[in-house]
Amino acid sequence: MKIKRIVAILFICLLMAPAVLVAQGGKESGAAPAQAVAEKEMTKEELIAAAQKEGTLTVYSPSSRHSKVGDEFGAKYGIKVQVTQLKDVEMIEKVSKEAAANLDAADVVFVQDGGRIYTELLDTGYITSYTPMDLRSTIEQKYQNPLQVWDLCTKVFIYNSERWQQPITNVWELTEPKWKGLVQMKDPFGEGVNMNFLTMITKDEHAKALADAYKKLYGKDLVLTTKNAGYEWIKMFFQNGLLLGKSDTTIAEQIGAKGQANQWMALFTMNKLRTAKDKNLALAPSYNVEPFSGFYYPIYASIPSNSRSVNAAKLFIDYALSEEGYAAFNQLGDYSPNPALKNTEDPVSIQEWDKMLIYEDPEWCAEARADVEEFLSAIM
């Protein structure tokens, strides 16, 4: 009996010792030195030649449409492209583990949720930014730093337009009893960009704009029970029966269905307006709401430190930011940071949207999002 136990314990110890070291080691050795992506600049021809020499490319993207783009790119340059679709949560986890172990995995990573990327992928050196040379002077700086933006997505206060006009001009109206239980939004804990938006409005400049908007609407100063007007609006907005949803698709169907007695309002992606007609939904976006009509967030294009085909990766990002490579995405709700590519479906340009919407600042989100998450947990 005793011996059995000793033998068992001995073996476990023997086994565990290296295992524990290894599990730890795998983590720390993680910060493999990011391969210097920017050594010396190649000309486009040199880049193509170098990329073709590498021959293969693996792309991680949140969008299915990249498979088609990958095929077209492959046909054009003779490079074999594989595209894996991943949601932000899985993407960040997978890329950090793969980069930490320096595995032969992804070469281009399209990823959203700046708040998490900033600390988990950028600070750690797991991904690096790359901007095509010819676009460095034309793309706005805020779309180049800290990471090159590939796509900009808008989420706007969208209302049921069956029998109604735009019902609000000020976001504080949504905290009034009139809207109790009639506003929807995707669970901010389910998709990071929504949480980033809430985090953004707690930043001083936006909080101040909110306080001003309150005064403009009610003619008196906002009485704070929280840190600032941003938190105050979040609190009142959530406590006014905000209905949280699992997906923007469902939310669009729920607020847009015709024949409803109440007018609904929801904050979700403009993308869903494209299929509204096919689905028989009455949906329209709000414009010029004080102080914001919603938010927009970037999907970044980046090269992971473990890429084995850095040149092909650069070439692919070149392509993704070009008219040809972006064609599949040029639609309502998606905008290229490349000013040469005008949105073909939305009369409102991204420059105009920029004035109406809150833009995600990853550094601030990295800084303050944990506080907002905790705040939300407590009031929900």
Add this chain to the structure above:
Amino acid sequence: MTVQYRLKSFFRKPHNIILFVLVLILSYLTLVPLLTMIIDTVTVHTAEARRLKLPVGTVTLSHWAKVLFDPASVSIFYKPLLNSLITSLGACAIALGFGGTFAWLVTRTNMKYKSLLSSLCIFPYIMPSWTLALAWYNIFKNSVVGGTPGIFTALTGIQAPNWFAYGPFPIALVTGLHYAPFAYIMIGGILRNMDANLEEAAMMLNTPRSRIITKITIPIVIPAVLSTFLLVFSSAMSSFAVPTFLGLPVRYQVLTTQLYRTMNGLNPGQGYSIAMIMILLGVSILAMNQKIIGLRKNYTTVTGKSSNIALVNLKKARTPVSIIVAVFLFSVSLLPLISFALESIILRPGDYSPSNITLQFWIGSAADNTMANSEPGLLLNPTLYRSLWNSIKLSLACSLCAGTVGFLAGYAIVRGRGKKLSDFVNNLAFFPYLMPSMAFSAIYLSMFSIQRGPIPALYGTFAILVLAGTVKYLPFASRSGINAMFQLSKEIEEAGVIMGIGWWKRMTRLVIPIQKSSFISGYLLPFTSCMRELSLFILLVTPANRVLTTLLFYYNEKGWNQYSNGINLLIVLIVILFNFFVNKVSGASIDKGIGG
């Protein structure tokens, strides 16, 4: 006695060898992830470094403090914990109630259509749990969420009350129904195989039926009830999809939704702490289980003798009971299937008129499906066939590995019962099930990313998927194995030993044939679970070994309901076909559990 001699005598018993080998292998495969997770609960992660102003990897107790001893703990941990306990216990009650009653009806009464109903009964488990949740949502949703009215309201004009449509009640009910087949398989298995002598003896003494049930039948099925309780409780505790679907509209948080929030937000350390507490809860239930079973000496139901028990005659109630059971099973088993089929052929959601029906999502070319970004119809989609093949391969491999190891583990654990080593293996084989899938696979990704000693680098290979699936679903197989072995009287194997028959032959000629069906269910459960597993594999899958559920996930994300419903239907049909095939070949099946 010398050490050498004692070692020799220890290793002379086959079950000791098995236990020993299992300890070696499982320690690496399950304890390393556990230790990694424990370390994760007390260190600073990259996501938290900025806020805590500490370098990554620093030891900190702040996660535990936040989860347990902070004003915020109530909303972060205690309330979700309470909610989890409520829904999980509710689910157990429902699963045991439905599954147990049905098991008794099938094995002990003359109810009609037994074999048909028995096959139908396992459908809810074959379907992903969220499908039933989604069905509930679509049927009972009320004006609180807006949109087109739910089917119930559309038909009756009555608005379902909130407590009925969302929150703890439907979560417990749906989860309970989803896991009711566990109860049926395990309890039914024992009832089918148990030594009827006891019941017969009681009958001869003119004991009333009710007394036989309470004094004989129920005590004998206690191990199965406890096993079911253990599995359902831990499954319900770790279920994520159902609470998100049905809890979100009323903001009903359980531990898993809270876990997801923290792990995928900026507080992963808190998430790991919550996960650890969930594991502890599960393990303590397992310990309780062992203790209760350990107190009773004997649960043997299969002995060398045999006899047949007379079935309870339901008399006048026979037809009504059969019909009620049939209608009930039809609505939880077949209706969702029919709805998948229907949803996969309609163009605009919610419109079921013939003009809106199309097969383009099944057999349309890419050009036909402009609505879904030119995705070819399911049956013309090469990606679908590749993923389908991968899924089947993977599920078969996992089921073979988990089933075999689970059988051996069950044999060795029961034969070595009461010894520390046996309990240890029992624990090792169980708790991977309690680990959150995402965290578990993330750790595997790191563990097998490079070669470590004799363990090769498995990243990107098919093997790592098989390994993860095997370890994660081993508990199903080992529980089946343990149950089967508990029932099997030692005397049968001893007879073989006396005759001088070797271990291998005793297994293949005695133990396995007698408890064949029970062991086979240990293979079928991992197969079924793997076929519809997503979160476990998503981090480990590379484009070359993509599985069907990743495709399903992708269509779901896109909101292309027709495609995702179609794939769901395919998954269910494949599992049913597989079950049918195994049934024909071996005579056993998942629903028969034991003694087919």
